[in-house]
Amino acid sequence: MSLPSLPPDALVAVLCRCPAVDHPALRRTCRAVRAALDSDAYKSERASSGFVEVETRLIPGSELYDRDHPDGPSDVSDAEDGEDLEQKKRERREEDLLEYYSDLGRLEEYGVQDINHEIRVDGVVCGSISMVLVHRNNLFHDATDAHSQELTEVGWTLCHSDGRPKMKSIRDADSDGVASNGGFLHVVHVRVNDPAYRAGDCTEVVSRAVRSAIAAPELEDRWTLATAICDFHVYMTPEDTRLYHELREAEWQRGDREGGRPEGAERIANRQTECLLLDARTYLRAGFRQIPEVVGSEKDQPVWLFALRRFLGGPLLTAAEAADVALIGPPELPPAPEGVDLELLQLIKRSSNSVRVSLDGLARSERQYADGQQQVLAQLAQLNNMLEGDDISEQLAEAFQGVRRQLDEFRAMRDEASRQETERVLGQRREINERINAAIREAKVLVNERGASVRASYAINCAARLRIPELVDALLDLVPSQERNAAISAQDNNGVTPLHCALLGTPELYETDEYRLFAQHLLNRGADSNARDTFDRSALGQHRMTMSSRLNFSGVFGFRVDEGPEAWRPYHNSMEQVLKPTRGETDADRDAMPSAYGDDANARDVGMEDDVMFDDDDDMLDDVNGGMEDNVDD
Numbered sequence: 001m002s003l004p005s006l007p008p009d010a011l012v013a014v015l016c017r018c019p020a021v022d023h024p025a026l027r028r029t030c031r032a033v034r035a036a037l038d039s040d041a042y043k044s045e046r047a048s049s050g051f052v053e054v055e056t057r058l059i060p061g062s063e064l065y066d067r068d069h070p071d072g073p074s075d076v077s078d079a080e081d082g083e084d085l086e087q088k089k090r091e092r093r094e095e096d097l098l099e100y101y102s103d104l105g106r107l108e109e110y111g112v113q114d115i116n117h118e119i120r121v122d123g124v125v126c127g128s129i130s131m132v133l134v135h136r137n138n139l140f141h142d143a144t145d146a147h148s149q150e151l152t153e154v155g156w157t158l159c160h161s162d163g164r165p166k167m168k169s170i171r172d173a174d175s176d177g178v179a180s181n182g183g184f185l186h187v188v189h190v191r192v193n194d195p196a197y198r199a200g201d202c203t204e205v206v207s208r209a210v211r212s213a214i215a216a217p218e219l220e221d222r223w224t225l226a227t228a229i230c231d232f233h234v235y236m237t238p239e240d241t242r243l244y245h246e247l248r249e250a251e252w253q254r255g256d257r258e259g260g261r262p263e264g265a266e267r268i269a270n271r272q273t274e275c276l277l278l279d280a281r282t283y284l285r286a287g288f289r290q291i292p293e294v295v296g297s298e299k300d301q302p303v304w305l306f307a308l309r310r311f312l313g314g315p316l317l318t319a320a321e322a323a324d325v326a327l328i329g330p331p332e333l334p335p336a337p338e339g340v341d342l343e344l345l346q347l348i349k350r351s352s353n354s355v356r357v358s359l360d361g362l363a364r365s366e367r368q369y370a371d372g373q374q375q376v377l378a379q380l381a382q383l384n385n386m387l388e389g390d391d392i393s394e395q396l397a398e399a400f401q402g403v404r405r406q407l408d409e410f411r412a413m414r415d416e417a418s419r420q421e422t423e424r425v426l427g428q429r430r431e432i433n434e435r436i437n438a439a440i441r442e443a444k445v446l447v448n449e450r451g452a453s454v455r456a457s458y459a460i461n462c463a464a465r466l467r468i469p470e471l472v473d474a475l476l477d478l479v480p481s482q483e484r485n486a487a488i489s490a491q492d493n494n495g496v497t498p499l500h501c502a503l504l505g506t507p508e509l510y511e512t513d514e515y516r517l518f519a520q521h522l523l524n525r526g527a528d529s530n531a532r533d534t535f536d537r538s539a540l541g542q543h544r545m546t547m548s549s550r551l552n553f554s555g556v557f558g559f560r561v562d563e564g565p566e567a568w569r570p571y572h573n574s575m576e577q578v579l580k581p582t583r584g585e586t587d588a589d590r591d592a593m594p595s596a597y598g599d600d601a602n603a604r605d606v607g608m609e610d611d612v613m614f615d616d617d618d619d620m621l622d623d624v625n626g627g628m629e630d631n632v633d634d
Contacts, residue, residue: 004032011036016046020053020122043196046122047204052197054208056117056129058218061101064116065093104133104218110143111135117213119192121205127192129213133223134184136163141552154186154227157294158306160595161552165225167293168587170306174225179308183223185214190234198235201278206234207285207316214286215312224309227291228283230302232275240275244268269300276302277327284322287311292328293588296495296534303327331534334456336493341457344446348459348475351439352466358432362425367510440474447478454479455487464498465505467518472498476525485526495534496542499527499579503542506550509563512571520578530581532588540579541589547572548594565596572597 003011015036018026027034036042046052073092076085100107106114112134119127132151134143140163144155158167164180165171174180190206192198197205214226236244247265280290280303288305295301317325337345443459446452454460454475463471472488479487489497496504499522507515519539523529532538537545551565572594581589 004030008036008039009041012039012042012045016042016049016051023122040196040199043121043194044199044202047197048200048202050204052205052208053122054205054212055120056209056212056216057120058213058216059105059116059118060103061105061107062097064105065097065101069093104222109146110139112143112147115219117209117216119205119209121192121194121197126194126197127209128189129187129191129209130189131213132186132188133219134163134186136181136184138162140184148188150188150229151186154229154304155184156549156552158227158291158304159184166591167291168591169289169291169293170225173289173306173308179225181224183225185219185223185226187214187226187228190231192234195237198237201235201274203278203282203285203319203322206279206282210282211286211312211316214307226288226307228288228305228307230276230279230283230305232272232279232302234282235275235278236271240268240271244272273300276300279303280305280327281319281322281325283307284325285317285319287314287316290327293535293591295328295330298330301330331495333491333493333495333534337457340446340450340452344443344452344454344457344459345462347439347442347446348457348462348471351435352463352468352471355432355435355468355471356466358428358435362428362432363511436468436470439471443475444478455483455490458490458492460487461490461492461496461498461501464518464522465501467502467505467514469518469521472522472525485528488522488526489528489531491531491533497527497531497533497539498522499529499531499539500533500537500542503539503546503579506546507571509567509571516571516574516578519575523578529579530583532586536586536588537592538579538581538586538589540576540581540585541592543572543575543579544589544592544594547597548592551594551596565594569597 003014006014011032015026015033023037027037043052072089073096076088076092102113104113104115108114112132115131115133117129117131118125119129121127132147134140134147134151134155136159138161140159141155141161144151155163158165158170160166163184165174170179187210190210192205192209210228214223233241243264247268283303283305284290286307288307289311291304291306294304336342443452447454460472460475463475476484476488489499491497492501499519502518502522503515505515527539529540530538533542535541547568551568
């Protein structure tokens with residue numbers, strides 16, 4: 001039986017074993033063979049059976065330049081008499097190549113290189129891979145910030161400011177320390193345009209393409225640590241993509257005017273989750289490993305992965321082997337509040353936001369007034385010393401009497417202004433107390449009359465996030481006494497406890513006492529210092545993460561003279577003492593230590609003279625909130 005006489009499926013099964021170099025000759029044999037080679041069934045079978053040939057080609061900067069400027073440099077002026085226009089264009093091209101391109105691709109700020117590969121399947125270009133290569137030094141975060149939002153997130157999450165890995169999983173794998181230096185390679189974008197090569201969710205083509213690209217000869221010795229974030233678009237079918245964009249457009253146009261989800265939303269959400277998992281398996285096959293420390297609470301959060309050069313030594317994993325690799329997913333968290341529980345949460349959210357805005361405004365105005373008063377008092381003291389000096393003549397002293405009378409009048413005006421300011425502050429505090437009391441009364445109605453659950457609403461977490469101690473205490477009082485310790489340490493549907501919530505914000509230096517005292521207040525009410533979030537961090541780890549972000553961000557944009565690491569050290573050291581877990585730190589806590597304090601024994605040894613000692617009495621917050629607790633109704 002000849003090939004053309006075979007049934008189509010049998011013909012495909014036979015032809016898929018032929019090497020790609022023979023395809024041109026086979027196409028010339030007859031129409032049936034040519035049709036079989038061009039069919040989606042052939043491409044799908046060739047990919048799923050493993051006979052497909054995949055390679056990538058790095059596109060050098062000179063070729064990218066010519067693609068970017070098909071007509072040559074556009075800003076070269078007309079040649080003058082005796083000048084060669086083509087020569088001017090060639091010279092300008094060489095200048096541009098030297099400044100904006102490299103042998104690896106395009107050059108960006110801080111020497112960051114955008115790298116592009118074309119994917120060839122059986123000799124035909126059918127996709128692309130884009131990567132970013134960053135040199136690691138003390139400007140690593142500056143370089144990632146200047147490039148893109150994704151690279152900023154990756155750089156700040158995974159690395160210190162000099163590019164050294166933060167994550168324990170990466171450091172443990174890098175036993176020889178090679179990945180602490182050298183190039184940092186991030187895979188940004190992978191696309192295989194022909195869906196036939198991805199039919200049946202086959203990962204063969206994409207896996208081989210990723211391995212080929214990161215192991216390209218041009219990149220040898222150029223990187224020591226590679227990362228990737230899974231992308232559901234890689235495996236979405238054209239139909240999936242069309243529906244996805246239609247749903248996004250419909251949701252944008254609808255806004256919040258209607259409840260529920262549009263038809264097809266659940267199906268496409270499930271498909272996104274499936275495609276994210278497929279892309280994770282793709283990277284596992286290519287030699288990557290999961291970074292478990294960045295697993296959060298979101299169900300559809302993409303997997304983050306990394307690779308070291310030594311991971312690329314063996315063959316690709318098979319699809320079955322990759323499927324057997326256990327991926328760490330988000331933990332099971334309690335459900336989001338609904339019904340009357342949601343009403344309670346929304347009430348506390350509105351009230352807490354309103355009170356926090358007023359408290360912050362009052363604190364700023366009091367601080368500004370105190371600074372102004374301090375300056376006035378200093379000037380008055382200086383002037384008074386001049387008037388009472390022993391070395392002035394009798395005539396000059398007599399002339400100063402008028403100034404002295406004016407000075408006394410000014411003091412009286414200042415005293416009156418102080419009295420008015422005190423009345424204004426007291427009035428604002430009374431108004432804030434009234435709003436807190438109103439919220440507490442409404443909360444009691446929702447709980448006692450309508451059956452709302454304080455614990456199921458996560459209202460305590462919300463009040464803690466905005467540091468409103470009166471609301472926290474009132475809500476705890478609405479919880480049965482035997483459940484209060486559990487309630488003050490419970491994770492919400494985002495995986496954080498009230499103590500974690502209180503530490504999510506970044507204080508100004510003048511607010512640090514309030515943050516510290518509020519954290520102590522929660523602990524006094526029974527909060528568990530050992531409770532962990534979804535990243536396995538205790539509240540101490542959350543504090544360290546916040547401090548790291550604050551110091552790293554300020555470091556990139558320049559510290560103010562009075563807000564460098566040393567200015568923050570007393571606060572940091574005191575929080576280390578307050579938040580110390582009784583059962584010891586977790587690995588995630590240790591990884592979160594700010595680099596400015598990580599190698600300093602003083603950061604751990606908080607029994608120093610710059611520590612602040614605290615009274616365990618609950619009314620410590622009076623210093624911060626002006627005795628507001630005493631004015632709140634039961």
